[in-house]
Amino acid sequence: MKKFIRLSVLVSIITMATACKNRNETTVPETTPTTEQNETVSTSENTLEIESTDQMQYSTNELKTGVGTVTLTLKHTGKMDKAVMGHNLIILKPGTDIAAFTQKAALAKATDYIPESEKASIIAHTRLLGGGESDTIEFSISEPGTYDFLCSFPGHAALMKGKLVVE
Ligand SMILES: [Cu+2]
Incomplete structure (x- = not known):
């Protein structure tokens, strides 16, 4: 029980x-x-900003980023017209002959100084900007290393050049 x-x-x-x-x-x-x-909507950590001026200069000649997708903004803080003081920013593949590239670019006025014949040397580029304008580009770099960048407006690359360090 x-x-x-x-x-x-x-x-x-x-x-x-x-x-x-x-x-x-x-x-x-x-x-x-x-x-x-x-x-899942993650914003890119590789965000770069650089300015350019009426004094024919970039605000920095060294940019640093990690591998992957890079978002770069070029801002022309000056007032001058792009026909007189236009600026762009071109990132070149390692091993590019910069002197030869800028010579060809100077002749490429019709394509805003982006030489069609040298496109294989270009990783990415902004459009040509006049004072007050800005352009944001997105590109991808998978190899760590040091990449040259420059402004291809005739005569500008002497001063307007730098290194993009990818870690
Ligand atoms: Cu320039």
Whole structure:
């Protein structure tokens, strides 16, 4: 008799536990994590900003970034027209003959000094800007290293040049 009572208590405990578990399962609201969507829209950490002036200069001659997608903004802070003091920023592949490149670029006025014949040497470039304008470009670099950048407006590369260090 004692054994039977103990068994029935045990059974009722199990029943309660099961009922409790079921209740928990049904009362838990189905909340799907909405934060996951936001996490996948990650902004690039490789964001570069550089300015150029009416004094024919960049604000820096060294840019640093990591490998991957790079977002670069060139801002012309001057006032002069792009026909007189136009600036761009061209990132060149390693091993490019800069003197030869700028010579060809100077003749490429029709394409804003981006020489069609040298496109294979260009990793990325902004458009040609006049005072007050800016351009943002996105490109990808997978190899760490040091890359030359310059402005291809005739005569500018003597002063307007620098290194993009990719780590
Ligand atoms: Cu320039």
